Amino acid sequence: xxxxxxxxxxxxxxxxxxxxxxxxxxxxxxxxxxxxxxxxxxxxxxxxxxxxxxxxxxxxxxxxxxxxxxxxxxxxxxxxxxxxxxxxxxxxxxxxxxxxxxxxxxxxxxxxxxxxxxxxxxxxxxxxxxxxxxxxxxxxxxxxxxxxxxxxxxxxxxxxxxxxxxxxxxxxxxxxxxxxxxxxxxxxxxxxxxxxxxxxxxxxxxxxxxxxxxxxxxxxxxxxxxxxxxxxxxxxxxxxxxx
Numbered sequence: 001x002x003x004x005x006x007x008x009x010x011x012x013x014x015x016x017x018x019x020x021x022x023x024x025x026x027x028x029x030x031x032x033x034x035x036x037x038x039x040x041x042x043x044x045x046x047x048x049x050x051x052x053x054x055x056x057x058x059x060x061x062x063x064x065x066x067x068x069x070x071x072x073x074x075x076x077x078x079x080x081x082x083x084x085x086x087x088x089x090x091x092x093x094x095x096x097x098x099x100x101x102x103x104x105x106x107x108x109x110x111x112x113x114x115x116x117x118x119x120x121x122x123x124x125x126x127x128x129x130x131x132x133x134x135x136x137x138x139x140x141x142x143x144x145x146x147x148x149x150x151x152x153x154x155x156x157x158x159x160x161x162x163x164x165x166x167x168x169x170x171x172x173x174x175x176x177x178x179x180x181x182x183x184x185x186x187x188x189x190x191x192x193x194x195x196x197x198x199x200x201x202x203x204x205x206x207x208x209x210x211x212x213x214x215x216x217x218x219x220x221x222x223x224x225x226x227x228x229x230x231x232x233x234x235x236x237x238x239x240x241x242x243x
Contacts (some may be wrong), residue, residue: 030232034059040100047105050080050093050217058215061135061229062097065213070137070155077212079138081108081194083119083131084219087187092194094208104204107197109176112189119218124154124162129191132160132168133223136214141205146171146195150205152214156227160216168192170208172201 038055049055058080065071076097085091092108095101110119111131123130132154139151149171154160160168173195174180175188188195194216196204208214224230 030060030063031056033063037097037100041095041102044100045102047102048090049102050082054080054082054217057217057230057233058213060233061215061227062213064229064232065135065137065155070211071213072211075210075212077103077208079208079212079214081214081216083110083114083133083217087117087119088181088185092196094204103207104200106200106204107176107178107181107187109173109187109190109193109195111192114189114192116189117186122218122220122223124158124160124166126162126166128166131192131194131216132163132166133216133218133220134159134227135229136160136163136216138170138208138210138212138214141209144169144171146173148172148202148205150209156229159223159226166192170194170196170201170205172196172198174198 034056037059038049038052042049050058058078062071062078066073078095078097080093080095082091087107087110090105090107092104092106093102094104096103111129113123113129114121114131119131121130122133124132134154134156136152136154139153141148141150143149149169152163152168152170154163154168171193173188173190176195176197180188194214195201224233
């Protein structure tokens, strides 16, 4: 082996381990930020919050997206959907991270082929009529067949990056309401879109439009293993991707 190749391998190995050490040092700092933020939100809001585990994942991805310039740093809005929760219950949170205020906590529908009362199956495939997990950025608003609606940009390849092709957007729907739950024992379902109550969808869309972060969660080992935005968490658990 030539001296040049040996030197190249040496510097590659040194660089790799230096990156690992930096990442390991940054992780406790990020966790401290996330923990402090969660406690501040708890103190300021008289409502049920996402679980600490789900919030940690959402914030980890948000901070990563912020570092990469993918989200509106001035707005700092984080939306979280927890699809492990029954569709009969409020499972969407819109949080202003600057003030620590929960702006909205409400119902949200999943795709018709994702499940009935509970979401269980997810897909990135066109015409699957299933919801997709992971991190999104919000786009512009438009007026469609559901009225005011919001484009979503899936940021995770192979997980949700077909959102535009699949016309996965945020919109209002009559089947997302307490009255529907009382009549049918669950929410209605969309074609894969995270549909919102008609009395709130306009306000929520206006609040989260234009490059804010949306995280759609479900305790999927497969998703956790693949998500590029949750690499810090994967590393901290030494490859254990179970939730």
